[in-house]
């Protein structure tokens with residue numbers, strides 16, 4: 001409950017201006033809260049009179065949070081292949097484990113996957129738990145949850161990370177429920193708060209317009225799903241040592257009320273904008289489908305691929321598989337060249353971790369310049385053809 | 398078939414902006430709508446009812462004005478609507494939300510099928526469906542893009558995966574979360590609108606569902622928001638200037654160096 005100290009309140013109205021939800025109002029010189037209040041605490045932070053407080057019932061913490069140690073990563077494997085996000089998670093997990101001074105372990109679940117464990121060690125795992133069983137060949141929420149939950153219960157890691165993929169976002173909430181702990185979905189940044197070893201989990205909300213940092217104060221493990229292509233994988237080291245532990249799932253764990261009758265892999269899209277080193281992206285500034293020719297030519301010259309903003313995709317100038325951003329793909333190439341893209345936050349979240357970002361836009365105030373390594377204010381119709389030409393020339397001499 | 402659909406009232410996310418200077422959300426002109434995925438869940442439920450008979454109940458946890466989305470669902474073919482509403486629910490994360498929804502479901506009696514949207518566009522967590530299924534002890538399937546049939550207590554469906562889709566069979570009672578491809582929601586009929594207008598919406602309080610105070614709202618939440626901020630833009634921001642030729646030369650040199 002939000003408590004308002006009527007004596008202390010000076011009726012200044014700062015809380016009313018601050019409240020995101022329209023839940024607090026000054027009536028007759030004193031703040032009054034209504035049912036829209038979500039207890040977010042913004043008003044408490046801004047109140048200069050100290051008149052507001054949130055009453056938190058003292059939470060009965062899970063016994064002894066200190067008994068939970070180590071960082072775990074769920075290493076997704078499907079159709080005989082480890083998901084790229086597994087390596088990214090190991091990269092992020094390694095950093096967290098080193099900050100905490102603990103072990104990093106990976107959990108591998110599936111059928112005929114034992115051999116994939118070495119790759120996980122090479123990418124940073126100190127230990128790999130492998131649950132390899134024919135009944136785990138198909139992904140089912142119930143079986144995968146039970147296997148992972150049983151391992152967590154036995155070994156008590158303080159942090160468990162998984163990819164925010166179809167599989168991760170499906171069964172990890174079940175695991176978190178099973179453990180009675182919190183879960184933060186689709187994180188884009190993870191960090192340890194040194195004072196109390198707490199995992200700070202940052203994620204976009206409201207379609208990417210707002211970022212929120214979340215913690216899980218009273219229960220363990222601290223669980224998060226992490227958006228693919230945001231964290232960086234380590235360079236694999238085949239010489240790294242790690243322990244592989246085979247686990248035998250309890251027979252009861254392998255029964256499922258959901259049965260996969262058939263698993264259909266749809267034709268891999270021709271374009272894989274996520275893997276390329278050079279990405280040349282076009283937006284509404286290209287004016288029409290024809291405009292993409294300029295982008296395509298530069299991409300070809302650089303040995304890269306073509307990407308697009310949603311505005312360009314929605315206009316029908318290029319297909320959805322090329323879309324970068326909140327509702328498209330996340331890319332992290334060596335070089336991202338944004339041509340005629342304004343830099344809306346929903347686009348930026350999909351490309352801001354590129355090593356070098358070059359922006360070409362005729363509007364000097366375009367927000368894309370705020371994320372750019374190099375910015376060019378100018379007309380793309382003049383610059384792109386000449387740039388492609390120049391690069392061609394450069395190579396022949 | 399007794400079907401329950403969970404619907405949430407959300408702010409229209411595309412209008413929500415955080416003012417980077419004051420760090421507060423600009424709420425001017427932000428409308429409340431039915432979570433878009435939930436409209437597809439309602440439509441899927443109504444189509445199942447039309448094919449197999451039964452009833453569709455819609456359930457929402459939220460402030461009193463969330464009754465609006467329940468009425469909208471009824472105007473699109475749902476039969477009954479229940480609102481769980483209590484000041485004590487404020488500040489609930491997904492853990493406390495599933496506790497509350499599960500309490501309401503138990504109070505309302507059993508269902509053969511529970512439908513949820515894939516995710517709510519305010520938080521995009523996609524956790525309530527799986528968490529609710531766990532609370533109810535029933536199996537679930539996420540991201541369902543097609544319901545193919547339902548007979549002898551088995552429901553056949555397709556679930557969307559990252560690299561294609563799976564054809565699955567699930568034992569009822571079960572919970573499904575649906576994606577937008579599953580159907581095209583209908584426009585409310587005049588008759589539906591009339592019905593929605595007149596409908597008594599049953600409201601359940603925390604006490605009505607026998608909720609323990611330490612399990613609901615902020616107190617019952619396992620996660621806490623510690624900071625809300627506008628997305629940061631962090632570039633090196635070196636502007637390249639000059640005539641077009643000079644710009645092209647500099648860009649080409651930078652690109653050559655990066656190749």
Ligand SMILES: Cc1cc2nc3c(=O)[nH]c(=O)nc-3n(C[C@H](O)[C@H](O)[C@H](O)COP(=O)(O)OP(=O)(O)OC[C@H]3O[C@@H](n4cnc5c(N)ncnc54)[C@H](O)[C@@H]3O)c2cc1C
Nearest residue numbers: 207283284285309310311325326327328340342362380411
């Ligand atoms: C929930 C939600 C999800 C979204 N998801 C995504 C997403 O995944 N990806 C995405 O991209 N967007 C997404 N959007 C949309 C996003 O908010 C923007 O509307 C979109 O990115 C704008 O695309 P744009 O930059 O191409 O177009 P505009 O914003 O119209 O920008 C065009 C730019 O081109 C410049 N320009 C014009 N002519 C020239 C020229 N001749 N030379 C140089 N510059 C020129 C202009 O100055 C302008 O800056 C989403 C929005 C919402 C609400």
Ligand SMILES: Nc1ncnc2c1ncn2[C@@H]1O[C@H](COP(=O)(O)O)[C@@H](O)[C@H]1O
Nearest residue numbers: 403404458513514516517522523524525
């Ligand atoms: N407060 C709520 N009331 C009813 N249903 C909800 C509520 N919150 C979430 N849901 C359901 O759970 C789905 C997923 O929500 P979320 O996990 O918040 O992304 C939504 O599409 C709804 O079907």
